[in-house]
Amino acid sequence: MRASALLLLPLLSACTCEPFTDGLVFTCHDTADCAPGFLCQQGVCLEATRLDGGDDGGAPDAGAHEDGGEPDGGGDAGAWWDEAWAHRQSVLIFTTSAATGPDYAVRVEVDHAALVDAGLARADGHDLRVVCGGEERDRVVDTGHGWNLASTRVWFRAPRALPANSVNRECFLYYGASDAPAPPATPSQVFLLFDGFESGDLSGWNQEQPGLWQLDSSQTHGGSAALHYPPEAAGRRELSALPALHVADVLVEAWFSFGLVSQDMALRLRVTPGSNSYETSHQTTGGWNLAKVVDTTWQQLLPPSGSALVTPEWTRVGFALHGTRASVFIGDEVRIPASGGFDLGADFDAGNVGINKYLVRADGGGVWIDDLLVRPWVDPEPTVQLGPRE
Numbered sequence: 122m123r124a125s126a127l128l129l130l131p132l133l134s135a136c137t138c139e140p141f142t143d144g145l146v147f148t149c150h151d152t153a154d155c156a157p158g159f160l161c162q163q164g165v166c167l168e169a170t171r172l173d174g175g176d177d178g179g180a181p182d183a184g185a186h187e188d189g190g191e192p193d194g195g196g197d198a199g200a201w202w203d204e205a206w207a208h209r210q211s212v213l214i215f216t217t218s219a220a221t222g223p224d225y226a227v228r229v230e231v232d233h234a235a236l237v238d239a240g241l242a243r244a245d246g247h248d249l250r251v252v253c254g255g256e257e258r259d260r261v262v263d264t265g266h267g268w269n270l271a272s273t274r275v276w277f278r279a280p281r282a283l284p285a286n287s288v289n290r291e292c293f294l295y296y297g298a299s300d301a302p303a304p305p306a307t308p309s310q311v312f313l314l315f316d317g318f319e320s321g322d323l324s325g326w327n328q329e330q331p332g333l334w335q336l337d338s339s340q341t342h343g344g345s346a347a348l349h350y351p352p353e354a355a356g357r358r359e360l361s362a363l364p365a366l367h368v369a370d371v372l373v374e375a376w377f378s379f380g381l382v383s384q385d386m387a388l389r390l391r392v393t394p395g396s397n398s399y400e401t402s403h404q405t406t407g408g409w410n411l412a413k414v415v416d417t418t419w420q421q422l423l424p425p426s427g428s429a430l431v432t433p434e435w436t437r438v439g440f441a442l443h444g445t446r447a448s449v450f451i452g453d454e455v456r457i458p459a460s461g462g463f464d465l466g467a468d469f470d471a472g473n474v475g476i477n478k479y480l481v482r483a484d485g486g487g488v489w490i491d492d493l494l495v496r497p498w499v500d501p502e503p504t505v506q507l508g509p510r511e
């Protein structure tokens with residue numbers, strides 16, 4: 122039986138037919154294939170009330186719903202972008218919370234290994250491109266998920282602000298061009314800030330309190346250098362981005378390698394002069410906490426949880442704020458608090474992004490930090506689904 126077409130898992134119970142699923146996507150030929158309230162758009166059934174945010178790709182959409190979205194910037198997004206590319210899939214971006222601003226970094230996950238195995242895409246990812254509204258966008262592979270994996274994660278900047286409870290249909294993932302030249306892949310064109318600490322100096326950072334911050338090649342997560350802090354007794358040693366960001370709802374993440382489990386380091390958000398910030402600190406062996414610093418007075422708001430970093434493995438840690446609510450992410454699995462955001466209060470509504478060293482114990486050689494990035498963040502984050510391959 123052809124797909125009854127529902128898209129999101131919570132709605133599966135409403136499906137009366139055997140659905141054809143590709144991940145969570147229900148494919149269709151026309152709207153007659155879709156459940157009531159859903160329209161066939163770009164080969165996928167989409168909930169009519171969510172359709173917003175631009176061009177529908179020019180694909181057939183029987184019973185079309187006028188999406189009423191903003192102008193799409195011209196051009197027919199559904200036209201094939203470049204004949205040298207053999208395949209494409211639509212990239213559907215679903216929101217719950219609004220992702221305002223034109224710079225939201227969107228993550229699409231693709232079984233790149235399967236495409237490579239089938240001879241449909243290059244193993245090095247050179248031919249994998251993101252095109253929105255007919256224009257190619259910079260895309261970068263996730264710092265923890267490389268090419269040719271079953272879960273290759275690719276980031277790109279959304280083509281526009283994403284309204285709440287909407288689905289944006291302007292973007293496509295293209296692949297299948299064996300002679301593809303090097304792609305546009307500048308991290309700063311995707312994220313608000315990215316530093317792999319490969320520049321040879323720390324000119325991108327303001328040392329608010331003199332410290333022992335240095336670049337070092339003895340341990341790296343990516344490239345040939347990382348940020349290093351050698352052993353030093355207790356004392357705040359703050360770095361903040363230079364030029365300063367002034368951002369509110371963002372996530373800062375970095376990869377950490379600790380020579381010892383019991384190091385005390387922090388990621389900081391809404392940093393303002395005078396050592397004011399919210400932060401999450403790795404508290405000796407207890408995991409990561411939530412805290413604030415107001416007029417140099419540090420106050421812990423949520424005790425450390427999760428687990429201490431395993432040494433000397435590289436672990437990604439993220440610190441995110443949306444409104445007053447904060448979350449910490451350890452690796453791909455752990456969120457603190459597990460139930461969702463923790464209310465930090467309204468001391469600071471925006472500010473810069475930074476790092477703090479508090480205590481780096483002797484032995485173990487210190488702490489290494491690499492592949493740091495900052496990106497807009499709302500809770501819950503938009504989700505992304507790929508449409509069927511064309």
Ligand SMILES: [Ca+2]
Nearest residue numbers: 317343344346
């Ligand atoms: Ca690096």
